[in-house]
Amino acid sequence: MADIMRLTDRVKVDLAQLIEMDNLRPGDKLPPAEQLCERFSVSRTVVREAIASLKAEGRLRSRRGSGVFVSEPKRVGGSMFMEAPQDIGEVLELMEFRMSVEIEAAGLAAERRTETNLLRIEQALAQFARRTAGTSLATEADRAFHRAIADATYNRRFRLFVDDMGDRLIPRRALRAGFTDEKDRADFLEAIQAEHRDIFEAVSRREPDRARAAMRAHLEGGRRRYREWSLANDLPLAGANG
Numbered sequence: 459m460a461d462i463m464r465l466t467d468r469v470k471v472d473l474a475q476l477i478e479m480d481n482l483r484p485g486d487k488l489p490p491a492e493q494l495c496e497r498f499s500v501s502r503t504v505v506r507e508a509i510a511s512l513k514a515e516g517r518l519r520s521r522r523g524s525g526v527f528v529s530e531p532k533r534v535g536g537s538m539f540m541e542a543p544q545d546i547g548e549v550l551e552l553m554e555f556r557m558s559v560e561i562e563a564a565g566l567a568a569e570r571r572t573e574t575n576l577l578r579i580e581q582a583l584a585q586f587a588r589r590t591a592g593t594s595l596a597t598e599a600d601r602a603f604h605r606a607i608a609d610a611t612y613n614r615r616f617r618l619f620v621d622d623m624g625d626r627l628i629p630r631r632a633l634r635a636g637f638t639d640e641k642d643r644a645d646f647l648e649a650i651q652a653e654h655r656d657i658f659e660a661v662s663r664r665e666p667d668r669a670r671a672a673m674r675a676h677l678e679g680g681r682r683r684y685r686e687w688s689l690a691n692d693l694p695l696a697g698a699n700g
Contacts, residue, residue, distance in 0.1 A: 465500055469508035472498050474517075477528055484530040488518070549629050553681040556627075557674060559619055560604065564657055564673035565666040567610035575610035579658050582606045586654065590647045597628040603654050607673075610661065629684075646683065653679055 473494075476482075488494070494505045509526055512518040519529045567575070582603035589596035601620070604627060608616035620627060653676035660669035 465504045466507040466511065469494075469498050469500055469504055470511055473508055473512060482528050484528050486528050487524075488526045488528070490525070549684055550681055552626065552629075553677055553684065556623075557677045559616070560607070560677065561670045561673045563608055563611050563613075563616045564661065564669040566613065566616075567607050568661045568664050568666040568669035570612050571610040571661055571664075575606065576658075576662055578606040578609065579603065579661065583651075583654055583658060586647075586651055590644065590651070595643075596647055596650075597625070600628045600650065607657065607661070649679065649683070650676075 473488075476488075476497075482488070488509075489497070491502055491505050491509075495502055498505070509518055513520065513526075517529055518526050520526050571579075582599060582605075585602055586596050586599035589599045605617065605620045608620045611617075653672070656672040657669060657676060660666075660672050
């Protein structure tokens with residue numbers, strides 16, 4: 459029995475790899491059991507147990523008289539991204555999560571960036587500077603800067619991360635960040651602008667370690683600013699870690 463269980467686990471992995479390598483989509487049919495037995499050099503019992511296990515996990519499904527098919531991936535309840543950044547604790551958690559992605563993105567950007575990338579980052583910096591006038595919180599310009607850094611990695615996953623975050627990437631507007639006066643708002647944005655420049659300089663000079671350190675300082679600064687702002691406005695910190 460133990461040997462069968464070990465074989466079943468191996469064939470489960472083999473089946474998952476087959477689905478990926480053969481580019482099978484939800485609704486596509488698996489090869490017949492006889493072919494799977496021959497392909498994986500196991501008995502029908504092992505194949506049947508592996509398929510049953512994957513069906514229990516929702517990755518495969520059977521149609522009576524038709525065979526076994528790839529299932530639609532199950533949608534997991536909730537999301538690692540908050541639906542609405544209204545809780546300051548969730549914002550602080552998300553800022554911490556961003557650090558695990560964007561710090562490395564900054565390092566890769568410093569290694570891989572082109573002159574075109576630098577131009578786009580500079581344009582985002584200039585856009586941010588223009589948006590600091592009046593009552594603007596420069597959220598769009600802020601997101602444009604992080605998107606330009608992600609583009610410079612030449613790994614589309616980083617760009618997808620920024621795009622999927624949407625407005626949640628820069629939550630100060632959703633949180634209705636308030637400032638006691640114009641100087642308070644200007645100081646807030648000038649601190650962000652200075653951190654952006656440090657990141658840009660490191661990327662421009664092709665200094666990956668410095669770029670990572672600058673991005674870390676920027677995101678840690680963001681967490682500190684949101685925490686201080688929440689305390690000043692007596693907002694709950696439920697869900698915050700550290």
